[in-house]
Amino acid sequence: MRIAALIDDIKIYMMKPKKNKSLLLSIIIILIFAWGTVSAQSGGGRLHAVVVGQDNSPLSAASISLLRSPGDIPLKGTLSKENGDIEFVEVPSGKYMMQVSAVGYTTYRSTEIALKTGAIMSLDTIRLQTETRVLGEAQVVGRKPLIESQIDKIVLNVENSVLATGNNALELLQKVPGVTLDNKKINLRGKSNVIIMIDGKPTYLSADEVSRLLENTASNSIASIEVLTNPPAKYDAAGNAGIINIKTKKNTQFGSNVSLNFNLGQGKYTKGDGGFLVNHRNNWVNLFASYNYQNSLGFNDLTIDRSVRDSVGITYFNSDSYSKFRYRGHNFKFAADFNLGKQEVLGFVVNGNVSNGSSTRQGDNLIASEKGKLDSVVQGSNFSDFTYHYLAYNLNYKKTFDTLGTELTANADYSYSKNNDNSTVKNRFLDPNWTEFKLPKIFRNDMLSNTKILVFKTDFVHPFDKTTKLEAGLKYSRVKTDNILIYEDQNTAGEFVRNEKQSNQFLYNEKIAAAYFTLNKSFGKFSVQAGLRVENTSSLGNSVTLGQQTKRNYTDFFPTVFIQQQINDNHKLGLSYSRRIDRPDYGALNPFIYYLDQYTYQYGNPYLNPQYTNSYELNYTFKERYLLSLGYKRTNDAITQVIESNSETKAIAQTDRNLTYFDYYNMNINIPVKVLKWWTISNNLTAFYSKYNFDERSGAQLQLEKLSFQVSSNHDIRIGETTHVELTANYFSPAVYGVFSFKSYYGVDLGAGKSFLDKKLNVKLAVNDILNTRGQRRLSSVQENGYYRIRNGYDSRVIRLSLSYRFGNVNIKSVNKRAGDNDEDNRLKK
Numbered sequence: 001m002r003i004a005a006l007i008d009d010i011k012i013y014m015m016k017p018k019k020n021k022s023l024l025l026s027i028i029i030i031l032i033f034a035w036g037t038v039s040a041q042s043g044g045g046r047l048h049a050v051v052v053g054q055d056n057s058p059l060s061a062a063s064i065s066l067l068r069s070p071g072d073i074p075l076k077g078t079l080s081k082e083n084g085d086i087e088f089v090e091v092p093s094g095k096y097m098m099q100v101s102a103v104g105y106t107t108y109r110s111t112e113i114a115l116k117t118g119a120i121m122s123l124d125t126i127r128l129q130t131e132t133r134v135l136g137e138a139q140v141v142g143r144k145p146l147i148e149s150q151i152d153k154i155v156l157n158v159e160n161s162v163l164a165t166g167n168n169a170l171e172l173l174q175k176v177p178g179v180t181l182d183n184k185k186i187n188l189r190g191k192s193n194v195i196i197m198i199d200g201k202p203t204y205l206s207a208d209e210v211s212r213l214l215e216n217t218a219s220n221s222i223a224s225i226e227v228l229t230n231p232p233a234k235y236d237a238a239g240n241a242g243i244i245n246i247k248t249k250k251n252t253q254f255g256s257n258v259s260l261n262f263n264l265g266q267g268k269y270t271k272g273d274g275g276f277l278v279n280h281r282n283n284w285v286n287l288f289a290s291y292n293y294q295n296s297l298g299f300n301d302l303t304i305d306r307s308v309r310d311s312v313g314i315t316y317f318n319s320d321s322y323s324k325f326r327y328r329g330h331n332f333k334f335a336a337d338f339n340l341g342k343q344e345v346l347g348f349v350v351n352g353n354v355s356n357g358s359s360t361r362q363g364d365n366l367i368a369s370e371k372g373k374l375d376s377v378v379q380g381s382n383f384s385d386f387t388y389h390y391l392a393y394n395l396n397y398k399k400t401f402d403t404l405g406t407e408l409t410a411n412a413d414y415s416y417s418k419n420n421d422n423s424t425v426k427n428r429f430l431d432p433n434w435t436e437f438k439l440p441k442i443f444r445n446d447m448l449s450n451t452k453i454l455v456f457k458t459d460f461v462h463p464f465d466k467t468t469k470l471e472a473g474l475k476y477s478r479v480k481t482d483n484i485l486i487y488e489d490q491n492t493a494g495e496f497v498r499n500e501k502q503s504n505q506f507l508y509n510e511k512i513a514a515a516y517f518t519l520n521k522s523f524g525k526f527s528v529q530a531g532l533r534v535e536n537t538s539s540l541g542n543s544v545t546l547g548q549q550t551k552r553n554y555t556d557f558f559p560t561v562f563i564q565q566q567i568n569d570n571h572k573l574g575l576s577y578s579r580r581i582d583r584p585d586y587g588a589l590n591p592f593i594y595y596l597d598q599y600t601y602q603y604g605n606p607y608l609n610p611q612y613t614n615s616y617e618l619n620y621t622f623k624e625r626y627l628l629s630l631g632y633k634r635t636n637d638a639i640t641q642v643i644e645s646n647s648e649t650k651a652i653a654q655t656d657r658n659l660t661y662f663d664y665y666n667m668n669i670n671i672p673v674k675v676l677k678w679w680t681i682s683n684n685l686t687a688f689y690s691k692y693n694f695d696e697r698s699g700a701q702l703q704l705e706k707l708s709f710q711v712s713s714n715h716d717i718r719i720g721e722t723t724h725v726e727l728t729a730n731y732f733s734p735a736v737y738g739v740f741s742f743k744s745y746y747g748v749d750l751g752a753g754k755s756f757l758d759k760k761l762n763v764k765l766a767v768n769d770i771l772n773t774r775g776q777r778r779l780s781s782v783q784e785n786g787y788y789r790i791r792n793g794y795d796s797r798v799i800r801l802s803l804s805y806r807f808g809n810v811n812i813k814s815v816n817k818r819a820g821d822n823d824e825d826n827r828l829k830k
Contacts, residue, residue: 044090045115048342049123051080051100051108054130057223057249058084062102062128064403069095069112078403079466086126087342087403093117100126120342147177147670149572149621151520151527151564153245154178154227169217169246171751174714174728175682176225177627177670179244181730186210189229189631189668190688190710190735191241198246214246223249229631230560230578230615233516233531234459234471237558237581240613240633256280257808261292267798269297269324275331279808286337294329301793302363307786310647314786316371317599317650321363321380329355343401349394358385365599367650377430380597384423391416405469406462413455421447427598442490443499445594449483451586471531472517479510481586485594504592505544506604512537518560525566533558535581541589541606548591550606556581574619584608584639588656602654609658611637627670638662638692640738643781643788652788659738660693678718686710690736708735722755726766743778747771747796757805764802772797 047066051059062080066088067073075096080086086100098110105128115121148155156176173179178189188194195202196210226245228235235243257279265271275292300323308315330353337347361382368375392415400407424444431437459473487502518531534557541550560578567573590604617631637658644653666688673681691705712730719725731746751766769775775796781788 044092045117045119045121046342047086047088047091047096047098047113047115047121047123049086049098049126050084051086051102051126051128052084053105053128058082059102059105059128060084062086062100062105065099066091067097067099069097072097081400081403081405085400089402091115093119098123098126100128102128105130122342147621147625147627147672149564149574149619149624149627151529151574152228152230152232152562152576154229154619154627156225156227158222158224169222170211170214171726172222172225173214173244174712175672175716176227176244177684178227178229178629178668178686180684180686180710180712180732186244187710188227188242188244189629189666190686190708191664193239193241195239195241195243196246197243199248200245217246221248223247229629230562230576230617231580232529232562232578233518233533233558233560234473236475236514237533237535237556237579238583240580240582240615240635254282255808257806259804259806261802261804263800263802265296265798265800267795268299269795271296271298271798284339286339288333288335290331290333292331294327294331296327297324298327298795299324299793303791305787305789306645306652308645308647308650308652309785313369315650316368317365318368319363319365321361323359323361323382325357325359327355327357329353343399345398347394347396347398349392349396351392351394353388353390356385356387359383365597374432376432377434378598379428379430381426382423382597384421386419386421388420389416389418404463404465408458408460410458411456413453413457415451415453417449417451419447419449421445425595425597439492441598443595444488444490444496446486446488447484447594448486449481449587451479451481454478467522469520470517471520473515475512475514477510477512479508479586481508482506483508483587483590485592487595502593502595503545504590506590506592507542507544508539508586508589509542510537510539510586527562527564529560529562531560533560537583537610543591543606546591548606550589556612570623572621572624574617574621576615576617576619578615580613580615581610582613582639583610584656588639593653599649599651600653601651605656608639608656609637611635611639611658625672627668629666629668631664631666631668633662633664633666635662635664636660638738640692642739643783645783645786645788647785662693663689663691665689680716682714682716684710684712688735692736692738694739704736704739704741706734706736706741708733722759723753725752726750739781740779741781745774745777747774760806762802762804765800766802767797767799769796769798 051062051064053059058080060080060082062084064078064080064086065074066076068075076088076091078086078088080100086098093116094114096113096115098113100108108126108128110123110126113121113123148157154177158172170181173186174181180187185192186194186196196214224247226243226247228243228245231239231243259277260274261276262274263272271294273292273294273296275290277290278288280287302319302321302323304317304319306317308317332353333349333351335347335349337345340346359382361380361384363380365378365380366374367378392413394414395412397410398407399409422444424442426440426442428436428440429438455475455477457473457475459471461469461471463469483504483506485502485504487499487504488496489499490496512535514533514535516531516533518529520529521527534555536555537552539550539552543549558579558581560576562574562576564572564574584605588604589606589608591606593601593603595601613633613635615631615633617629620628622628638661639656640659640662641654642657644655645651646653666686668687669685671683673683675681687707687709689705689707691703693703710730710732712728715727717725717727726749728749729747732744734744735742747769748771749766749768750770751764753762753764755762773796775794777790777792779790779792
């Protein structure tokens with residue numbers, strides 16, 4: 001039985017009107033086993049090669065023809081895969097020539113190939129030369145556009161552009177349409193909590209750890225950056241901020257390389273980190289190892305003004321505290337890919353983080369029944385330390401069945417994290433004359449949390465032809481968390497005694513089973529992609545101390561639709577829709593109270609529901625360079641932090657609630673400008689209108705809304721081949737988030753870098769927040785029985801010196817990846 005006949009049979013079967021639930025599974029099973037059977041029974045020969053560009057980067061979608069010699073009679077044709085692979089199977093014995101062509105490159109013709117029955121032949125790497133056409137005095141060189149609008153994403157093609165040298169990956173993100181950085185935190189079109197992936201795999205790191213990873217990733221190792229504001233059905237349905245996928249270069253050279261990096265920063269306090277990356281590749285294994293150590297000091301200067309109204313009157317609180325903290329962290333990763341054959345790869349990854357830190361906080365809380373008249377003072381101090389251990393394992397497998405790109409992937413992930421946080425709180429009570437009038441209250445909290453996550457996932461991709469492709473997959477995840485809080489009061493003898501009423505144990509188990517399919521179809525210049533993801537969630541929250549259990553079991557459907565129309569060479573339109581979910585963080589479901597000081601505490605909400613978002617977006621691309629997007633999101637049962645004031649105790653509490661709904665309208669405009677040959681500017685404007693509707697339990701205004709915008713301008717100046725200067729300025733207007741209103745802020749960054757020793761040694765000196773304006777953030781919230789205002793200061797103006805050195809074969813493909821695709825790890829509070 002031939003492959004083509006099998007595919008035709010399946011196509012005919014799919015066109016029949018009776019389609020039941022087992023259709024998708026049947027197709028997958030038939031294709032997997034039939035392909036293996038055909039391969040085993042085939043008696044023809046096999047040809048394999050790799051096609052790359054002039055710079056040795058792999059070329060995808062190159063047109064390949066196998067011509068019978070003599071006479072150049074076409075026998076077979078195919079397209080090269082994403083990694084440049086070419087393969088012809090079941091080739092009869094005879095003499096052939098291979099012809100390879102791609103847009104922007106000169107056509108390649110091989111020498112005569114003699115293939116015998118049953119032979120397996122690998123040709124030398126095919127390197128296409130860039131085609132240069134002279135038009136008058138101008139030379140036109142074929143290459144991908146800098147910005148490419150695809151049906152389900154926007155792609156910034158960094159490779160071969162001026163952006164590919166002299167920057168790190170974090171700096172490079174500032175050139176991506178719709179992306180802004182706020183103190184190294186990544187925002188996409190005004191929204192945070194963006195999922196960062198590398199080569200399609202989540203990083204499973206906290207926001208700070210992601211920033212450090214990207215800072216240590218050179219831009220010349222990146223091929224492209226994909227922005228998915230409405231991710232398709234193959235991705236987890238969690239998250240409404242979007243996905244940024246950084247695709248690294250995929251080269252075929254063998255050998256080894258090492259990259260060393262060192263960073264030293266000086267603000268009010270010193271911060272530093274350093275580490276190494278190692279790659280090794282031969283014809284059967286690809287190895288990667290990395291290690292990074294960070295040691296940093298920081299501070300937090302916090303002022304809180306608030307009021308509480310009761311039946312008697314208003315009580316005013318003014319709290320001013322200063323915290324100093326130290327963080328030490330070890331991050332490491334080891335990964336390997338083993339080539340089991342031309343079409344099979346088996347890999348594993350070990351990823352970990354071991355960190356610890358400590359902090360001290362001193363502050364005064366002034367209490368008054370009238371403004372300007374001091375009644376009493378609560379003087380507080382907090383000494384805390386923490387340890388964090390995270391270890392994750394991954395086993396992955398990939399099987400490619402044919403030259404069209406039919407492939408099966410499977411992943412198994414297991415991760416374990418342990419977090420231990422201890423704090424001792426002392427409150428002294430002073431009268432208006434600052435004289436202590438009663439014994440201090442001293443207590444301590446000891447928090448221990450353990451989380452285990454197990455995930456199995458498989459994906460199947462089958463292109464029926466050049467215009468039609470089917471994707472389908474299954475996923476199962478299981479999460480177990482154990483949270484213990486031990487609360488102890490100090491007695492008059494100076495001993496700490498456990499307080500059973502304030503101590504707590506909370507267990508949480510969750511299982512999610514998911515399945516999806518996506519169908520892509522092109523009709524000339526018109527393309528459509530439709531998908532559906534189904535997820536069943538079963539969870540049990542058990543407060544052992546309270547004897548309270550919360551069970552959940554629900555099934556959700558998440559459709560996605562993408563439509564794109566290429567109007568002409570200069571204009572392209574796209575329209576998309578998706579439905580998504582955000583489940584609560586595991587710790588947010590714990591109902592027990594955790595005290596920060598005498599008047600401040602936080603607790604979880606076991607009845608917190610997931611939030612659901614319907615997202616619509618319209619994109620317009622002009623000349624594959626200028627972008628305009630319009631979007632609307634409606635989030636029902638929106639999860640947000642709220643502040644509660646207790647009129648009796650005068651204390652405030654922080655917790656999470658489901659709001660009625662949240663509306664988010666946004667417009668994004670990206671305008672790149674090439675002022676001079678050596679000076680390019682990337683300008684981005686995001687305008688968004690946020691509207692929150694609350695219920696009466698929130699304790700805040702019933703409605704909070706605001707029109708806001710963010711604008712950024714990034715200037716890249718090249719001085720010769722080895723020196724560049726970069727200036728970035730951005731402004732964030734006042735905005736609202738949940739029950740909080742945020743004041744505006746702005747900042748300017750300046751940096752200069754130079755390469756030495758044939759660009760193997762890079763030195764960079766940069767100043768973040770030159771004007772020292774980002775380090776003072778202000779927010780407020782109007783409550784039903786008072787108000788709440790915060791000023792938060794941190795170490796934002798920092799001068800940094802960065803050194804990196806690479807030696808060995810710098811063109812080796814890295815296996816620095818995670819192979820799973822999981823939302824579960826992202827819900828850990830790291």
